[in-house]
Amino acid sequence: MFRVTIRGTFEGLDEATREAVRAAAGAAFTEAGTFTHDQSVSAFTFRCQIPAGPDDGEHEATTAAMAALDAHGHPYRLLRVAVTDMRDIKIRRKGRPRASSG
DSSP states (O other), X not given: OEEEEEEEEEOSOOHHHHHHHHHTBOSSOBSSOEEXXXXXXXXXXEEEXXXXXXXXXXXHXXXXXXXXXXXXXXXXXXXXXXXXXXXXXXXXXXXXXXXXXX
């Protein structure tokens, strides 16, 4: 699983499109993607979650995330893309005994 964060600015949104962006707002990572934005709905952060195949890497995740962003149909200018491969994240559980040395 990849989590992709895309930062950008919207270009030339009318009020109906601003309302559509507001309706897709949220901070969760979803496959369709969610937006957080500034008050004027000009700058945005788009978060989406991309399933990972065994041979998929950052390039494939970025391509899929850009397709998810494009599917919303809003004109934008791309500023930055960050990809996190969740397969690389190690989870330490609380309350589990640590192995002792000795």
